[in-house]
Amino acid sequence: MKKTLAKPSFHALAKTPTGIQGLDELTGGGLPRGRPSLLCGGAGCGKTLLAMEFIVRGAQDFGEPGVFMTFEENPAELATNFASLGYDLPALVARKKVVLDFVHIDRSEIEETGEYDLEGLFIRLGYAIDSIGAKRVVLDTIEALFSSLSNTTILRAELRRLFRWLKEKGVTAIITGERGDSSLSRYGLEEYVADCVILLDHRVEGQVATRRLRIAKYRGSSHGTSEYPFLIDEDGVSILPITSMGLNHSVSIERVSSGVDSLDAMMGGKGFYRGSSVLLSGTAGAGKTSLSAHFADAATKRGERCLWFAFEESANQIIRNMRSIGIDLEPAVRSGALILQAERPTVCGLEMHLVTIHKLVKEFKPQVVIIDPVSNFAPLGTEAETKAMLTRIIDFFKMHHITALFTSLMGAETFMESSLVGVSSLMDTWLMLRDVENGAERNRLMHLLKSRGMAHSNQVREFLVTDHGVELRDVYTGPSGGLLTGSARAAVEAQEKAEALARQLGTAGKKRELAHKRQAMESQIAVLKATFEIEQAEAIRIMEQDDTSAAVLAVDRAHMSGLAQSSLAGGRRPPTPRKRGRAA
Amino acid sequence: MKTIVKKRSIKPAPAQPKADLWRLRLYVAGQTPKSLTAFANLKRLCEELLKDRYTIEVIDLLEQPQLAKDDQILAIPTVVRRLPAPMRKIIGDLSNTEHVLVGMDLLAQANRAIAGGGTP
Structure with a gap:
């Protein structure tokens, strides 16, 4: 299981981080390492700036020297323009971290006669790369060649060769191009640079201009596909992809x-x-x-x-x-x-x-x-x-x-x-x-x-x-169900207070009354109890009396029967009570 | 540098006034057929039109790559007319003679040569 997991990562496309805020998250790590990428956009989109930031960040943050070959601005102009972003290009050049190479072609100075190739450009670029051991290259914008040289057949063939040569050199390159009407770039550079194409756009909506970036193509890698707004400020380019924030932040119970x-x-x-x-x-x-x-x-x-x-x-x-x-x-x-x-x-x-x-x-x-x-x-x-x-x-x-x-x-x-x-x-x-x-x-x-x-x-x-x-x-709910607030609430509050007081007083009275009643009840119980006890005593006495008289009667009866028996035995005469005999 | 940067200078008249001296440079990258053609064409033209008034310096960028940047060389082969001013650049193997004449402002010389050849 582990082996199968490790294998694809080993073969995965190596990427070169651009160091540009947000872009690396969008591309899942940066631009394809050792391959050229195309950066297209209209005028004022920030192509040069993004490309320059790629070079400068590479030199400053990633230890990768870079060559910036420009066809539009000379090194002095570039240094001035990027000083406002805090990039000290002359210092980087002096430290051999960056090479700025201005390719100047003046059509009026040049006459084309017969067959030629762009070997001079290759040698220039190769020399610049080798002189500082560059890992990054920017060509900004090589399309300028199309307006300077008329033989597009040679040019196209040479560009194809150039991009292949860049790949062989193993440098990570950005080639900038103007946005075309029907194609991604005006001269169809995407035909040659097919690995990664990034489009820049600058639109005004509701008087607010917004720059947007979209990755049109990234061969061999997943990438964010939406248009992402980006900004150019004194810290360079910032892209803020919404996807860069996950819902996996840790939470606190504090x-x-x-x-x-x-x-x-x-x-x-x-x-x-x-x-x-x-x-x-x-x-x-x-x-x-x-x-x-x-x-x-x-x-x-x-x-x-x-x-x-x-x-x-x-x-x-x-x-x-x-x-x-x-x-x-x-x-x-x-x-x-x-x-x-x-x-x-x-x-x-x-x-x-x-x-x-x-x-x-x-x-x-x-x-x-x-x-x-x-x-x-x-x-x-x-x-x-x-x-x-x-x-x-x-x-x-x-x-x-x-x-x-x-x-x-x-x-x-x-x-x-x-x-x-x-x-x-x-x-x-x-x-x-x-x-x-x-x-x-x-x-x-x-x-x-x-x-x-x-x-x-x-x-x-x-x-x-x-x-x-x-x-x-x-808050208080009024009698009709509405909420009572403010002075109405205060009034109700006062009223409730009064009522509570009254209730409090009433409760005390009730308590006392109850106590009285209890007392009365208890005394009644005492009286009843006393009466009962008297009656009980009387009853006991009477019952005892009855018992005594019954016992006496029994004794009497026995006595009388004894007398009768003795008279029978002794000549029918009871010994003493003569009266009884008489009565009999 | 010593071996391939051939300074095949032909300096027949060092005392020639400066304004009349043509200093040309041919940038090549190794001995490619295009370079060789260009050199042959250039030399032929110079011999015809600027006899004894020119120098051709051949620079091999494979040996002196920094010169590509210094001299703003892009295409190979390139001929640069350093003198007389202004500087002109002609790219290609110089097979189209008319373009070379136009590009190097050699038309006047060519006409003179033709005129000189026509009237002995």
Whole structure:
């Protein structure tokens, strides 16, 4: 069994990691080692940059020197362009890690007369490769040859030979090409480079431009097939494939307080699980930010770091406003435990936000992240895109065991349980705040709609924002079944108190009465008992009397019969009572 | 380098004024048929049109590969006219004489030669 398992891995396609964030996950390890790959895309897609990052990362991170052969920009231009990405190309060249070779062809200088081949290019490339022992090669973009040389028959034959030669050299190569109308590349380079084809695209949707990457072909390897958005920022290319995050993150049983005791009490007195995602949805002004402030405050007081993305208020505004409810966030901000990252969501597209979040989280390593509100992402993309982005954020936080609180603004007209683009299903805990109009007031209610993996209260609580923070109160059900909140609740509370008092008084009276009754009953029992005892004694006496008289009678009778017998024996005369004889 | 980089220079008139001297370089990669053809064609043309006013330097890139980069050589064989300025490049085996004449700006010389040949 083990042998059969080990065998395919031995023969599996060797891959060269690109070092580009996300691309290696997408390709299952990188580009095919020792083979050329084609990178196609229109102007401004980032072909050169991606290819250059492949070379620079190889040289810096993987110890694989590289040759960058360019047909478009000279080394000085390249060095300037990539200095903004933090790539010090001249230094890499000086350390013999990278060779930049600018192939300059000026059509006006060149005349073609008869047969030729591109052996000069081979020698150049071969010399560059050998001079630093290069393992990686980029040709950017070799299609420039087609506009410089007119004999395409020779050119095609030579390109075919070139790619075969690259394979023999065993270098991992990227060949860039312009995107063609009917074919992947304008001059059909995919005919020669058939192992791996990556397409880049740059589209504008709703005034937001998004770069996308797709692996059109990867011979001998499984790969992600979708279009993946990618970004170019000061750290180079970042591709964030949704598949790069699995659902296999480890989970914690540790609980973290929400910062509101009464809310913790609704969740078994302990709060959220560490690393869980919490959705806090509510209508405008329902208290989402206030509750978030509690959460942030509690986290920083526990000694944790908290990262707060504010998409509606500036940092100073949040600090001022939260002070009015008795939460002072400023010390935490000043000590560096809390970062308030305030930004309008419309400053960039979804992917850029995602990357900003990724980067800040990686730099700051917070235990708690607050995104307030997440619903502001919705206009930046389609529903599916927004959901995909949030899924990636949530997975990312979970992987890093970050407890994340997302607030979400609900329109008053939306159905109560509906929430922003169905993200609620991704969340572990869902708190909902809503307004209830009651009499002449609007009051806030809070539900705990779900909380995975823990016992939680099913009760609706009234949510009060006081000058010392958020409080949760039980709500009352009115006589007609409606909820009573605010002053109505206070009135009912007072009434209930009075009633309770009255009931308390009544109970005491009842108790006393009962005691009296018991006393009366007990005395009656005593009387009855006494009477009974008297009667019993009398009865016993009478019975004893009866017995005595019966006994006497019996004695008498015996005596009398004895007398009669003696008279019979002694001449019929009883010895004494003559009277008796007379009477007889 | 010593053996194959043949500097088959033919310098018949070193005292010739500079503007009149043609300095040509032929880049080859080994002794391939194309290279040999190119050299033969080039020499023939030079003998016909630039007699005693040219040098041909043959550079074998297999021996001096770094020159491919320094001199921006891509195709083999390539003839580079280093002098007179401006620099011109002709790629191929030089079998198409007309193109060579155009590419090297030799038309004027050719016409003169024809004219000189026509009127003795």
